[in-house]
Amino acid sequence: MSLKLFNTLTREKEEFEPIEEGRVKFYSCGQTIYDDLHIGNARHVQNITDVGHLTDDGDQGEDKVEKRAEDLGMEPMELVEDQIERYFEDTKAINVERQDIVPRATGHINEMINYVQKIIDNGYAYEAEGNIYFDVEKFAEDYPYGEMAKKDIEQLKQEAESRVEPDEKKKNQYDFALWLNAEGTGHLMKWNAEFDNDRERIESTGYPGWHLECSVMGQKYLGEEFDIHAGGKDHIFPHHPNERAQSFAATGKGQARYWLHNEFIQIEGEKMSKSEGNFYTVRGLLNGGYSGDAIRLYLVSSHYRSETDFSKEGLEKAEKELRKARRARNWAEKVSGDALEDRAEEVEDQFKKYMDDDLDTANAKQLLMEFVSDITSTLESGEGVSIKTRNILEELFEIIGINLVADGTVEEMKLAELLAESREKFREKENYEEADRIRDELEKLGFEVEDTDDEPRLYRSK
Ligand SMILES: [Zn+2]
DSSP states (O other): OOOEEEETTTTEEEEOOOSBTTBOOEEEOOOBSSSOOBGGGTTOOOOBBOSOOEEETTTEEEEHHHHHHHHHTOOHHHHHHHHHHHHHHHHHHTTOOOOSOOOBGGGGHHHHHHHHHHHHHTTOEEEETTEEEEOHHHHHHHSOOSTTTTOOHHHHHHHHHHHSOOOTTSSSTTOEEEEEEOTTTTOSSOEEEEEEOSSOEEEEEEEEOTTHHHHHHHHHHHOSEEEEEEEEGGGGTTHHHHHHHHHHHHHSOOEEEEEEEEOOEEETTEEOBTTTTBOOBHHHHHHTTOOHHHHHHHHHTSOTTSOEEEOHHHHHHHHHHHHHHHHHHHHHHHSOOOBTHHHHHHHHHHHHHHHHBTOOHHHHHHHHHHHHHHHHHHHHTTOOBOHHHHHHHHHHHHHTTOOSSOOOOHHHHHHHHHHHHHHHHHHHTTOHHHHHHHHHHHHHTTEEEEOOSSSOEEEEOO
16 A cells, blocks of 8 residues: 545545655645744644735735734844744654755745746736736636635635725735735835836835745745645635645646645634634643653644644643553563564554555554553563564654653663662661652653562653
8 A cells, every 4th residue: 555645636535656756845834933833833844934924814914923023022033033943942842853944935035026027927917006916817717726725716706805805906806916015014024126017117125925935935945846735724725726826827837746734723622713812832831841742642643634622631641641652662671572573563554554544643643552552461461572563663653753762861861770779778668758759759850660579660751
């Protein structure tokens, strides 16, 4: 069996075939970097939007970065620098691998201006008062426009007319901005641009439309056509169709072949929203004493296309599961044996099948927890499991982003052993009060101690 992915373009699970064998070119719409990483964005990452994302989708409202910077009394770029650093700290804490390239919108303004010029040259854009708009009607004569959203053009037209406050400069309300003139708007982040249409030269000091950066940076770094483009479900319209339309209009190629969209995270049954106050950030949870690994384990417990209901109880359960898995792995290391090898192979096969099925981490993780239980009861019965079995357990957890061999330093381990030994001495003297105190200290250090008939066993619990 090979990997199948659910492609939003066709609404079907399709066999994944990369353009170039052995290489996957993947672009993911990252976050607009004006605040800490919220858990809803914690499953995928890529570009960094540091300009042009307005508070309103209809090309109106304020720039999100500028607005937040103003609230905090900072320069926009000061906020961006600060947030980028925090962003990488947060994603690292939940074991998101660092992307190969993390392009920033503000670093690609020249390319964006050139790209807009190409769209104008190809006849799919027009100018009005220094703004450049994408001409949806013209585009839809030559290319599909609403297919990703499964909406026909008439429907989109009506929706746009009812959704946004009419912008008199647009030919049609579903047209969207490629470039916005900043004159008289108070925008801080703006650049001088020049465009040519058939008749004249247009000078406009302004900033790019939000959708533009992804078309430009995706094709710049991955080629005109690449494999996967991912993002949140909210991008099914308008962000991704607009991005794709711009790419067709400029290059004749529609960017990615597979479009993946993840569902949102709900908080105790409701949509996560800052204004409602039910909003969790990764940083907030880490500061609250939850481990990055547990947050990760919790997030992969549901499929990326299904709604995750996030709660503190759920996260605590994930902490327990993580502890159980680490305990089994560390215990297995201490007891030699050859049990469960067939079971391990069976688990490995089944795990691959789940992951091949549109990255079904929910079932894959469930399977791993069952495997952990098998290992634990085997060890409890006094039998040891083989090294191969232990390796398979570690490797499969690694694939879902969980390191079972929690990394602690050798010094930490030595200190813990020393503490455990002295605790043993207090126990022998029946000074249980002191023994319990040391147990608590060990727990704070991230170790769990289990008393057995012979010597006590130490486990990493964090
Ligand atoms: Zn994007």
